[in-house]
Amino acid sequence: xxxxxxxxxxxxxxxxxxxxxxxxxxxxxxxxxxxxxxxxxxxxxxxxxxxxxxxxxxxxxxxxxxxxxxxxxxxxxxxxxxxxxxxxxxxxxxxxxxxxxxxxxxxxxxxxxxxxxxxxxxxxxxxxxxxxxxxxxxxxxxxxxxxxxxxxxxxxxxxxxxxxxxxxxxxxxxxxxxxxxxxxxxxxxxxxxxxxxxxxxxxxxxxxxxxxxxxxxxxxxxxxxxxxxxxxxxxxxxxxxxxxxxxxxxxxxxxxxxxxxxxxxxxxxxxxxxxxxxxxxxxxxxxxxxxxxxxxxxxxxxxxxxxxxxxxxxxxxxxxxxxxxxxxx
Numbered sequence: 469x470x471x472x473x474x475x476x477x478x479x480x481x482x483x484x485x486x487x488x489x490x491x492x493x494x495x496x497x498x499x500x501x502x503x504x505x506x507x508x509x510x511x512x513x514x515x516x517x518x519x520x521x522x523x524x525x526x527x528x529x530x531x532x533x534x535x536x537x538x539x540x541x542x543x544x545x546x547x548x549x550x551x552x553x554x555x556x557x558x559x560x561x562x563x564x565x566x567x568x569x570x571x572x573x574x575x576x577x578x579x580x581x582x583x584x585x586x587x588x589x590x591x592x593x594x595x596x597x598x599x600x601x602x603x604x605x606x607x608x609x610x611x612x613x614x615x616x617x618x619x620x621x622x623x624x625x626x627x628x629x630x631x632x633x634x635x636x637x638x639x640x641x642x643x644x645x646x647x648x649x650x651x652x653x654x655x656x657x658x659x660x661x662x663x664x665x666x667x668x669x670x671x672x673x674x675x676x677x678x679x680x681x682x683x684x685x686x687x688x689x690x691x692x693x694x695x696x697x698x699x700x701x702x703x704x705x706x707x708x709x710x711x712x713x714x715x716x717x718x719x720x721x722x723x724x725x726x727x728x729x730x731x732x733x734x735x736x737x738x739x740x741x742x743x744x745x746x747x748x749x750x751x752x753x754x755x756x757x758x759x760x761x762x763x764x765x766x767x768x769x770x771x772x773x774x775x776x777x778x779x780x781x782x783x784x785x786x787x788x789x790x791x792x793x794x795x796x797x
Contacts, residue, residue: 607663609656609784611670611718611791613682613711613777615648615738620772624648627765628740631700631758635741640750642700642741649781650682650704650738652715654728658784666725667782667789673717674780679793682707684773685766687759688737689751698747700758701737702773711736714780 617624628644635642658666683706690699704711719729743751766773780791 605660607658607660607785609653609658609663609782610651611653611780611782613650613652614779614781615650615775617648617772620769623765623769623772627762630761630765632741634757634761635751635754638750638754640743640747640754642743644741645739648738648740650711650736651734652711652718652780653722653730656722656727658727662725663784666721667784667791669721669724670718670782671791673721674714674791675794677710677714677717677793679776679778679796680707680710681774681776682710684738684775687755687762688735689748689755690735690737690739691746691748695746696744698743698745698751699739700741700751701739702762704736704738707777708736710777 625644632642632644682704684702685705686703688701688703690701691697692699715730722729777793779793782789782791
C-alpha cells in the first residue's frame, strides 16, 4: 500500500526513539514494547523513571527494625532517562533521619492516672457486705436451680408481703429476695479464663441428668458463713435425692479446678427474704406465725409450690449460662 511522502515524513519527525539516529522500530524493540504493554507494572516503573522527562525523581525510605524511635536512612538510586539519549545517569539521594521524625500522640489522662482500689459501700447494696474482697478479673459465680413462678407470680408476691409485714410488726425488717432459686454450689470466685471450660465441663457432666420436679414445703431459718445475713427460706420436700445426685457430680467437677464443694450439711431451700446481720433467734421465734400464713396460702394455691426443672443455671458475674437437662424417657 502506497503512502504519501509527506505523511511518512511527518511520522518520522514526530516519533521519538530510544536510540539516537534510529528512525523506526527494530525487531528487539518491538518485542520489548509489546512486553511492556502486557505488563502494566513495567509501564508504571518506566513512567516513574522519566517517560516524559518532566516528572520529579522520587525518594524511597526503608524502615529498619533496629530503631524504634526514628527511621534509618538508606542510600538508594533513581534512574533518570532523557529522550534521544543513549546513556542513563545514576543519582544517589540520602534522606536525613531528622526530616522523617514523627510527633508522638500523648496518652489520655485516664490511662496515666493510677487505678484506685475498689471500695465497697454497703449502703449501695442494701447493707449487704461482700463475702470476699472485690478484685479485677475475678467473677462471682453460682450454680443453682431457677424457679419460675409463672401465673403464680402475683399470688407469691402477696404471700411475701404478708410475711414481711408480720416480721415488721415484731420489729424485724426483712427484704424480699430478688429471685427464687435453690443453690447447688457455694459462691465461687473464678478467673475469666476458667469460666468457659468450667461451663463446658458442667454441661458435659449434667447433660445426662433427667429432668425432674420438686416440691417446696415448710419454712426454715438460715445464715451465711460470715454471719452477716440471715435468710428465711422454703425447704425442699420432694426432689432432694435428685438435687443430692446433682451436687455430687458438681463437686467432682469443681475439684478438678480446685474449687470448694457444696456445704456438707447444706439444706436445699429457696430463700424468699433476708435481713442484715445475725437475726436467727428473732426469726425463729416468729416461725409459728409465718408457717401459719404459708399454710393458708398454699391451701388455696397448692400448685404454687410445685416446680418442673428442665434446666439449671450457672451465673458468672452478670451473665447466666443455661445447662439443659435430658428429657424424661
